[in-house]
Amino acid sequence: MKTNLLIFLFNVFTQITFSQLKVNYCFECHENIGDKVAESFKKDVHKEKGITCAGCHGGDAASEVLEQAMSKEKGFIGVPKGDDISKTCAKCHSNAKIMVKDFNSILPRNQYESLVTSVHGQLSNTGKERIVQCTTCHQSHGIVSVKNPTSPVYPINVVKTCARCHSNATYIRAYNPSLPIDQLDKYRTSVHGIKNSQGDVKVAACSDCHGSHDILSAKDTKSKVYAINIPNTCGECHSNSQYMKEYHIPSDQVKKFSKSVHGVALLEKHDLGAPACNDCHGNHGAVPPNVESISSVCGICHAINASLFSSSPHKKAFDKNKFPECETCHGYHEIVAANDELLGVSPEAVCSRCHKENENPKGYIAAQEMRQLIDSLENYEKYADSIVTEAEQKGMEVSDIKFKLRDVHQSKLQSRTTVHAFDVVKFKETVGKGIEIASVSAAEGKKSIDEYYFRRWGLGIATIIITIVVIALYLTIRRIEQNQSK
Amino acid sequence: MNINNAQMTSVHESKRNFLKYIFSGSIVALFGSILYPILAYLIPPKQREVIVSNVKAGKLIDIEKDSGRIIKFGRKPVILIRTSKGDLKAFSATCTHLDCTVQYRKDMGMIWCACHNGKYDLNGRNVSGPPPRPLDEFKVIVQGEEVFITKKS
Amino acid sequence: MKTFWKKYYDWINERVMLDDLVEFMGKKYVPVHRHSIWYYFGGVSLFLFIVQVITGILLLLYYKSGEETAFESVQYLMSKVNFGWLIRSVHSWTANLFILTAMIHMFSVFFEKAYRKPREITWLTGILMFFLALGFGFSGYLLPWNELAFFATKVGTEIAGAVPLIGKPILIFLRGGEEVTGATLSRFFGFHVAVLPGIFTVLLGIHLILVQRQGMSEPLGIVSEQGKELKTMPFFPNFLLRDLLLWLIVLNIIAILAVFFPWELGKKADAFASAPAGIKPEWYFLFMFQTLKYIPAKLWIVDGEVFGIIMFAITGLLWTLVPFWDRKSSRGERNRLINYIGLLIVIYIIILTIIGWTS
Numbered sequence: 001m002k003t004n005l006l007i008f009l010f011n012v013f014t015q016i017t018f019s020q021l022k023v024n025y026c027f028e029c030h031e032n033i034g035d036k037v038a039e040s041f042k043k044d045v046h047k048e049k050g051i052t053c054a055g056c057h058g059g060d061a062a063s064e065v066l067e068q069a070m071s072k073e074k075g076f077i078g079v080p081k082g083d084d085i086s087k088t089c090a091k092c093h094s095n096a097k098i099m100v101k102d103f104n105s106i107l108p109r110n111q112y113e114s115l116v117t118s119v120h121g122q123l124s125n126t127g128k129e130r131i132v133q134c135t136t137c138h139q140s141h142g143i144v145s146v147k148n149p150t151s152p153v154y155p156i157n158v159v160k161t162c163a164r165c166h167s168n169a170t171y172i173r174a175y176n177p178s179l180p181i182d183q184l185d186k187y188r189t190s191v192h193g194i195k196n197s198q199g200d201v202k203v204a205a206c207s208d209c210h211g212s213h214d215i216l217s218a219k220d221t222k223s224k225v226y227a228i229n230i231p232n233t234c235g236e237c238h239s240n241s242q243y244m245k246e247y248h249i250p251s252d253q254v255k256k257f258s259k260s261v262h263g264v265a266l267l268e269k270h271d272l273g274a275p276a277c278n279d280c281h282g283n284h285g286a287v288p289p290n291v292e293s294i295s296s297v298c299g300i301c302h303a304i305n306a307s308l309f310s311s312s313p314h315k316k317a318f319d320k321n322k323f324p325e326c327e328t329c330h331g332y333h334e335i336v337a338a339n340d341e342l343l344g345v346s347p348e349a350v351c352s353r354c355h356k357e358n359e360n361p362k363g364y365i366a367a368q369e370m371r372q373l374i375d376s377l378e379n380y381e382k383y384a385d386s387i388v389t390e391a392e393q394k395g396m397e398v399s400d401i402k403f404k405l406r407d408v409h410q411s412k413l414q415s416r417t418t419v420h421a422f423d424v425v426k427f428k429e430t431v432g433k434g435i436e437i438a439s440v441s442a443a444e445g446k447k448s449i450d451e452y453y454f455r456r457w458g459l460g461i462a463t464i465i466i467t468i469v470v471i472a473l474y475l476t477i478r479r480i481e482q483n484q485s486k
Numbered sequence: 487m488n489i490n491n492a493q494m495t496s497v498h499e500s501k502r503n504f505l506k507y508i509f510s511g512s513i514v515a516l517f518g519s520i521l522y523p524i525l526a527y528l529i530p531p532k533q534r535e536v537i538v539s540n541v542k543a544g545k546l547i548d549i550e551k552d553s554g555r556i557i558k559f560g561r562k563p564v565i566l567i568r569t570s571k572g573d574l575k576a577f578s579a580t581c582t583h584l585d586c587t588v589q590y591r592k593d594m595g596m597i598w599c600a601c602h603n604g605k606y607d608l609n610g611r612n613v614s615g616p617p618p619r620p621l622d623e624f625k626v627i628v629q630g631e632e633v634f635i636t637k638k639s
Numbered sequence: 640m641k642t643f644w645k646k647y648y649d650w651i652n653e654r655v656m657l658d659d660l661v662e663f664m665g666k667k668y669v670p671v672h673r674h675s676i677w678y679y680f681g682g683v684s685l686f687l688f689i690v691q692v693i694t695g696i697l698l699l700l701y702y703k704s705g706e707e708t709a710f711e712s713v714q715y716l717m718s719k720v721n722f723g724w725l726i727r728s729v730h731s732w733t734a735n736l737f738i739l740t741a742m743i744h745m746f747s748v749f750f751e752k753a754y755r756k757p758r759e760i761t762w763l764t765g766i767l768m769f770f771l772a773l774g775f776g777f778s779g780y781l782l783p784w785n786e787l788a789f790f791a792t793k794v795g796t797e798i799a800g801a802v803p804l805i806g807k808p809i810l811i812f813l814r815g816g817e818e819v820t821g822a823t824l825s826r827f828f829g830f831h832v833a834v835l836p837g838i839f840t841v842l843l844g845i846h847l848i849l850v851q852r853q854g855m856s857e858p859l860g861i862v863s864e865q866g867k868e869l870k871t872m873p874f875f876p877n878f879l880l881r882d883l884l885l886w887l888i889v890l891n892i893i894a895i896l897a898v899f900f901p902w903e904l905g906k907k908a909d910a911f912a913s914a915p916a917g918i919k920p921e922w923y924f925l926f927m928f929q930t931l932k933y934i935p936a937k938l939w940i941v942d943g944e945v946f947g948i949i950m951f952a953i954t955g956l957l958w959t960l961v962p963f964w965d966r967k968s969s970r971g972e973r974n975r976l977i978n979y980i981g982l983l984i985v986i987y988i989i990i991l992t993i994i995g996w997t998s
Contacts, residue, residue: 273616301615303603395901397718410586413601455725459898462519466891469516472509473884479505480876516887526721527697637707 024061025069026053040142043150049103056080056088082129086112089134114213119220125174137161153212155201159184159193162206186285193284202243209233228266230276231257253277256333275301295325302326308420340378343419344371366424373431374415380438381408387445396448401441408438543626543633549574554590554597557635563587564624564635565597569608576624576635577610583617597621661875663851668871669878670857677747678855678878679885680740686886687737688843690893691775694730695832702782704828706821709784710907717904728897734776736893738923741769749961749981752968753856759962761853764846766959771839776921778831784824789908790918792827793819798931801944820910859973925995926988927951954984 027047030038041047052061059076063069070076080088090112092098099105111134115121120132137153144151152161163184165171172179183206187193195203209225216223224233235254237243244251257263257277265274280289280297289297299306309315309325318325324332329342329350345352345368355363384405391398411434418430543549543557543566552570556563556579563579567590577597579587586601596613597606604615611620627634652658669678701720703712716723745765748754754762781792796819800810815822857869872878920928930951934943941949957964967974 273618301603303615304600397714397724399714400718406585407587409584410601413584413586417601455898458519458523459894462894463891465512465515465519466887468508468512470884470887472505472512473880473887475505476509477877477880477884479502480880481872484873484877523722523725524693524697527723527726528700529721531719531721 024052025064026057026059026061029066037141040139042142043144044142045144055092083133085133085135085140086115086130111213118211118213118215119217120215131175153207155203155205155208156196156199158205158207159187159196183284186282190282190284190286191288192286202237204237208237225278227272227276228270230278231263231267234277253333260333260335261337262335273301294327298326304417305420308417312420312422314422338416340371340374340416343374344368346371366422369424370419370427373428374412374419377408377412377415377431377434377438380435380442381405381412384408384438384442384445387442387449391445391448391452394449394452396452398445398448401444401448404437404441404444408434408441410434411437543576543635545631546628546633547631549633552592552595556587556589559624559635565590565621566626566633566635567597567608570595574626574628574633575608575610576626577606577621578624579621581617582612582619582621583615588621664875665873667851667854667874669855669874671870671872672858674747674751674858677744677751679882680744680747681850682882683885683889684737684740684744685843685847686882686889687733687740688839690733690890691730691737692836694726694733695836697726698730699832704782704825706784706824709782709824710904713783713904724901725897728900728902729893731902732893732896732900734779735922736889738772738776741772742923745769746981746985748856750978751856751858752965752974752977753858754962755856755965755968755971756962758849758853758856761846761849762962763959764842764849768839768842768846770955771835771842773923775831775835775839776923778827778835780921781824781827782831783904784908785905786908786912786915787905787918789819789910790914791920792823793914794918794928795920795924796823798928798944798948801942802948803945818910859968859971919995922992922996926991929991929995929998958984 024047027038027041030053031042041053046055053059054061054075057077057079058074059071060069060074063074068074093107094109094112096109099107099109115132115134116130121130123129124131139152146153148154149156151157166179167181167184169181172181187206188197192203192205196205211224216226218225220226221228223229231254238249239251239254241251254277258267262274265271266276278286279300281287295306295309306326315325317323318328330338341348342350345355345357345364349367349371351367352364354360355367357364388398388401388405391401411430415427415430415434418427421427543555549555549566549568551568551572554565554567557566557576558564565577565579565588567575567577569575577588579589581588581599581601581604583599583602583604586599588597588599588604588606590596591598594605596608597610598604599615599617602616604617605613606617606621607613609620610623612618625636627636648657669675698716701712701716701723703709713727717727718724748762748765777792777795781788796810796813799813800806802809811817813823813826814820815826919925927947931944931947934947936943938946961977962969965974965977968977
């Protein structure tokens with residue numbers, strides 16, 4: 001067995017080395033008998049490089065005698081089956097000496113390793129071989145360069161190649177029942193997909209985002225499409241201003257996103273709940289959200305804000321003026337954590353951009369009032385906090401008051417949500433609750449501090465009383481003893 | 487001499503009385519300052535004592551099916567839910583996201599946090615929105631008519 | 640005014656013969672000499688015990704024993720009940736001062752050799768009361784059911800459990816099971832408020848009656864120094880009023896300690912939490928705790944810890960029985976050996992307590 005293998009390897013090696021010089025009799029015979037395989041091999045990149053049939057199948061291509069050419073002694077192996085297919089390819093493609101020295105190729109030589117460790121390298125349902133072999137995507141005979149428009153992995157074609165399996169419900173179900181099969185359909189609705197179907201090879205196809213040989217599950221932290229890695233993956237193209245030039249779109253989205261509240265949460269805090277590019281723009285159906293759909297995109301997570309906004313007077317006005325909904329106030333890629341300064345009529349607030357004091361006084365006053373309300377809640381909370389902290393530092397038991405302060409915090413959070421209804425009365429109600437609790441807490445905190453001083457005063461008075469008793473007692477004792485000694 | 491002596495005695499006497507007054511007065515004050523805290527201590531405070539091992543949540547017949555209520559459990563709020571099937575469940579009512587107090591939403595059949603639309607299913611699991619982990623569960627015990635909530639041990 | 644009080648005095652006197660008592664007290668004299676100051680520590684200890692009884696009863700009004708309620712009820716007492724903080728802090732501070740003054744009282748009696756005949760029983764009851772006081776401290780420490788107390792009790796009962804043969808049953812008896820649980824708390828509560836006070840009161844009664852019957856002991860040397868004519872002062876009112884004066888000062892000190900250094904409650908005990916760093920017993924157990932740390936794990940064939948416990952037990956027994964083996968003092972002769980032993984023990988306790996405290 002071992003010797004057989006050695007002979008075989010030796011033969012393959014010698015044949016590859018000398019096949020360039022030799023005539024390919026296999027091909028000639030098979031072409032003559034009208035073998036379709038030979039026909040497709042005609043345009044194969046391997047044939048162009050002078051590799052004979054024996055390069056993969058073994059045997060002696062230089063021998064005209066059929067029995068000799070296809071004899072086991074000459075190392076003929078017939079048609080490789082299962083994992084042997086990929087191994088046959090890897091014999092050369094993973095070998096630096098052959099690839100670089102003999103063929104002067106710059107192709108990466110880790111394709112086989114990548115494939116084996118990728119999601120496609122798992123065992124298939126038969127348990128005998130991996131799911132995907134090289135030939136699954138590249139074909140067996142008639143393999144051409146990826147740059148050749150006829151290649152099944154050419155950007156225009158690769159989507160169909162992947163879809164052969166991934167759009168086949170029966171096939172996919174056997175491996176991953178939860179995996180959708182509509183990626184191609186969705187892709188065709190996306191900007192990428194439309195341009196791709198128009199023959200634009202620069203736009204992203206499957207392999208641009210998912211990788212080629214090294215495709216990993218989206219749940220794998222090393223995957224190019226793992227949530228945290230997505231901004232980088234998209235940025236490979238979208239951050240390249242040169243590359244984006246002809247599409248006339250900016251190339252600073254990733255940079256802006258990284259600084260945004262979402263970007264910081266995702267990229268720095270590794271909070272997988274925070275949105276990456278695809279959560280707003282879609283995965284396979286990647287399109288920029290349009291004016292009306294923004295609030296529904298943001299509303300996936302910010303549901304209450306979105307619904308409050310939709311029932312607010314702003315909805316109609318924004319639609320009429322074609323203002324993008326959330327974006328008008330919050331921006332888009334560079335969304336910073338919203339703070340109270342957004343509200344009101346101060347220079348950094350957004351309300352006064354439309355609600356000018358003289359042109360639109362009603363909205364101006366409402367904005368001003370709401371800002372005053374939330375500022376006063378903030379001040380009340382700070383005040384209550386400082387009182388309670390002081391009481392605590394004085395060693396008083398304030399855990400009850402601290403429990404109450406939680407409600408102030410809650411009312412503050414809620415008011416920041418309620419504000420999206422742009423209804424002063426409703427807003428006042430939410431803020432008012434917080435202010436009331438804060439003032440009650442502050443009063444209790446004050447009582448605690450008073451209690452602290454009361455204790456010290458009480459001690460002081462008691463000490464004075466005791467001292468007086470002690471002195472009086474001392475004098476009494478002296479008097480008694482004086483009387484006794486008389 | 488006699489007068490002088492009498493004077494001396496009266497001065498002596500007044501000094502003696504003064505000391506007596508001071509002494510008895512300060513003793514009264516001393517007892518006051520000891521008894522005052524003790525008597526004040528004996529008066530029970532307005533707020534009832536905290537019993538946190540278990541809390542009476544009310545009568546079973548008063549708790550409607552498909553409803554939820556917040557019950558003060560010591561210093562923490564607890565949400566008691568009666569499902570549409572009639573099962574009783576109790577969870578800590580503090581949202582695991584930013585400590586708001588959650589509520590039961592009949593229309594969703596879920597526990598819901600008003601602050602950021604966090605949702606939990608009726609097993610306390612965080613199913614949507616920002617909450618990072620499930621709500622802590624409490625045990626519900628029905629004794630005859632009464633419903634009690636206790637800490638899960 | 641006089642007649643008013645006289646009427647009531649006469650009424651009682653007719654029935655219980657108060658005159659006899661007043662006469663007895665009037666005849667009682669307290670020796671005055673350069674060591675007289677030590678006589679006061681017994682009285683101060685008595686006063687502190689009375690404070691403990693009063694504040695202890697007050698605490699009972701709000702304290703709820705039990706794993707789920709003990710901590711919470713103390714927290715409630717501290718934060719909600721009027722002057723609850725004061726009562727608890729006074730109780731805690733007084734507990735410590737009581738042990739301190741009792742210790743001083745004990746050592747002064749030891750150095751004065753006041754235990755010698757005929758006061759052997761007074762000494763014995765005193766020593767037993769001191770051990771009970773340590774029991775009070777140990778059991779009371781657990782009652783708030785906080786983290787420190789929980790682990791201190793765990794360690795303390797474990798040490799008791801290391802005693803050969805009887806150790807394990809003692810541990811089970813103290814803990815009410817294999818582990819420190821709510822059952823332990825119930826037991827300690829029972830010991831603290833019922834068992835110990837009952838025994839203590841009986842011993843205290845005997846102790847006080849004996850002190851009154853026999854009067855204060857005169858130190859051996861003083862008699863020869865001053866000759867036959869000893870300087871004295873009447874017990875009533877001179878000594879008693881001085882006692883009162885000191886009690887008031889002590890009361891003020893307790894109040895100051897309670898207000899400026901309120902006793903902390905800490906975190907609630909959690910059996911599953913890991914022990915907090917630097918867990919230490921109360922200061923009066925520190926010297927023993929520290930000693931056990933220094934004894935190597937194995938001494939010949941005996942366990943180091945067991946050896947330490949046995950040594951402490953023997954020392955304690957010898958200490959208790961000192962009136963019976965110190966024959967010289969009983970005969971009225973000087974016994975310098977006792978002084979050296981006592982001094983050695985005092986220095987040992989002070990040094991190890993300081994090491995334990997600072998480590």
